[in-house]
Amino acid sequence: MTLGRYDYERRYRRRVWTGVAKFGALAGVVLGVGLFAYQMGIEQLKGRDVTLREEIATLSRQKAEFELLASQMQQAARTAESRTAELEGRIQREVPTGDLARLSQLVAERLKSGLTAERLSFIIGQAQMQRNCQPAENKRFVLATPLLKSGARGTTFANGAVTVSGDGQSAHNTQGDPESWYDPGQPVTIKITAIGGKTVTASGTLPLHQSLVVDSTEYRFTFAPGQRSFVDVAADRCAYP
Structure with missing residues (x-):
């Protein structure tokens, strides 16, 4: 009776230790897989971080280029506006309007018809407010x-x-x-x-x-x-x- 009980207890302990060993092996496998996945995740995050940093650097350069281009375009627009205002002022000063425009057209027609500039100048110079x-x-x-x-x-x-x-x-x-x-x-x-x-x-x-x-x-x-x-x-x- 004592021998049978001993064999039973020994087999029980063996099963326990076998279960513990299997559990430990399984835990080791799970832990290894977890560590491997963690390491892979870390490497992927590092790679993604590098990619993001490169994209940020590229976008920063593009932003600086766009800002420079926008500044150049604004300067060009201001220059064009200034030039336009200057030309408009020059046109107002130099292009005849009203009576002067009609006289300019008449002078051009007379010159085209063959009348000399000297003759026109003489006639205009002889014109007076008080007429005879x-x-x-x-x-x-x-x-x-x-x-x-x-x-x-x-x-x-x-x-x-x-x-x-x-x-x-x-x-x-x-x-x-x-x-x-x-x-x-x-x-x-x-x-x-x-x-x-x-x-x-x-x-x-x-x-x-x-x-x-x-x-x-x-x-x-x-x-x-x-x-x-x-x-x-x-x-x-x-x-x-």
Whole structure:
């Protein structure tokens, strides 16, 4: 009986120690796997840290480059704005406007037509505020229309030196039929002719203004609607220039 109990206890202890050994081996394996995984995790974190640091350095360089580019662009924009303001001021100072623009265009046209700069300079230099003019002549003449073309249609000034004539559109009665007299609300054409054939025209709705220079005299005409069929004319004759 004693021997059987001893064998039982010994087998029991052996099983216990075997279990402990298996548990220890299993624990060692688990611990080893854990340590290996931990080490791998540490290495991965180190690698990720290096990668992140490199990305941060790259982004920092790019940020510095962008900031420098933005600064250069802002400087360029300020320079362009300053240049634009300078050009606008120069344009306002140097490009003629209003009456000066019209005079500049007229001078350009006269130069293009063949008139010399010396002649233009002389004429402009001779112009004065006070002009030497004779009293105005006031006359009237019948304006020709499609239904009124026969006979003399016009008048003369300066003892026949200048002839004025013209034509217009027929007026219409209440039935819409054309009349022989002109319609003052429609455009007309006035022709001014000097002895020798020099001619200028004025076209548009009355009143109209036109000038004609003959030798050393300037004739300035104002045309306005008169009584039926008539155009009233006021003519100034002044020394030129």
